[in-house]
Amino acid sequence: MNKKIRVAAIIILVAIIAIVLILVLGSMSSRVEADEGYQSIQEKVTTNVAKELTTEEATEEEPEVIYMEANYGPEAGEVKEIHIAEATEGDAEIAEDDTEVSSEFEEMVIASMNKEPEIETPPNLYNLTLDEQYLLTALAMCEAGNQDTEGKALIIRVVLNRVEDPRFPDNIYDVVYQPGQFTPAENGVLNSTAGDDDCWAALDMVNMQGWDESYGATYFCATYLDFGWAEYLFTHGGHNFYR
Numbered sequence: 001m002n003k004k005i006r007v008a009a010i011i012i013l014v015a016i017i018a019i020v021l022i023l024v025l026g027s028m029s030s031r032v033e034a035d036e037g038y039q040s041i042q043e044k045v046t047t048n049v050a051k052e053l054t055t056e057e058a059t060e061e062e063p064e065v066i067y068m069e070a071n072y073g074p075e076a077g078e079v080k081e082i083h084i085a086e087a088t089e090g091d092a093e094i095a096e097d098d099t100e101v102s103s104e105f106e107e108m109v110i111a112s113m114n115k116e117p118e119i120e121t122p123p124n125l126y127n128l129t130l131d132e133q134y135l136l137t138a139l140a141m142c143e144a145g146n147q148d149t150e151g152k153a154l155i156i157r158v159v160l161n162r163v164e165d166p167r168f169p170d171n172i173y174d175v176v177y178q179p180g181q182f183t184p185a186e187n188g189v190l191n192s193t194a195g196d197d198d199c200w201a202a203l204d205m206v207n208m209q210g211w212d213e214s215y216g217a218t219y220f221c222a223t224y225l226d227f228g229w230a231e232y233l234f235t236h237g238g239h240n241f242y243r
Contacts, residue, residue, distance in 0.1 A: 123208050132172045137195025142184035151237040152202035157214035217241040
C-alpha cells in the first residue's frame with residue numbers, strides 16, 4: 001500500500017515538473033518572437049527614414065525643371081528649360097516690388113491724413129463784399145419783403161444790371177444810393193433794415209447759382225404805376241419791370 005502511494009506521488013511530481021518546464025519554454029519562445037518583431041519594425045523604420053533622406057537630397061541637388069515652348073519671336077518653336085529656382089527668384093522680385101508699392105501707398109495715406117483739409121468757399125460770381133451782400137439783401141427786404149424769393153432776386157438783379165449798364169454808376173453802393181432812384185435809400189429806412197433768410201436765399205440764387213430771368217431790367221415799379229417812358233418787359237408779383 002505504501003509502495004503504491006509513493007509511486008503515485010512520484011508520478012504527480014513528475015507531471016508538475018513537466019508542466020513547469022512547458023510554461024517556462026513557452027515564455028521564452030514568446031520573448032524571442034517579440035524581440036524578432038521589434039527588430040523587424042526597427043529595420044523598417046530605419047529603411048523609410050533612409051529613403052526620405054535620399055529623396056530630400058536628390059530634390060536639393062536636382063532642381064525641378066519645367067519645359068516651355070516659345071510661341072513668338074525668333075525663338076518660336078524652341079523648347080526651353082526653366083528651373084523652378086529661377087521662377088522662385090522672379091516671384092521674390094515681384095514680392096519686393098509689391099512691398100515697395102505698399103510702402104508708397106502707406107506714405108500717401110499718412111500724407112493725406114496729415115494734410116490740412118481744404119475749406120471750400122461758396123462761389124461768388126460777382127465778387128461781392130460782405131457789405132455789398134448786406135446792402136443788397138436789405139434793399140430786397142425793403143422793396144420786396146412781401147414777395148416770393150424770385151421777386152426778391154429780381155430787385156437784386158436790377159441793381160447788378162445797372163452796375164453793368166454805362167448809364168449808371170459802376171458799383172453797387174453808388175447805384176443803390178443814387179439820388180432819386182430807390183425810395184428806402186433816400187428816406188433812411190434802408191439803413192435800419194436787415195434782409196431775412198429769404199432775402200439771403202434770393203442773393204444766393206443770383207450770386208452763387210447765376211440765376212437771371214430779369215431780361216436786362218434796370219427799372220421796376222408797383223403794378224398800379226406805369227413807366228411809359230421805359231420799355232416794359234414783364235410783371236412779377238407786385239412789380240412791373242422795365243429797361
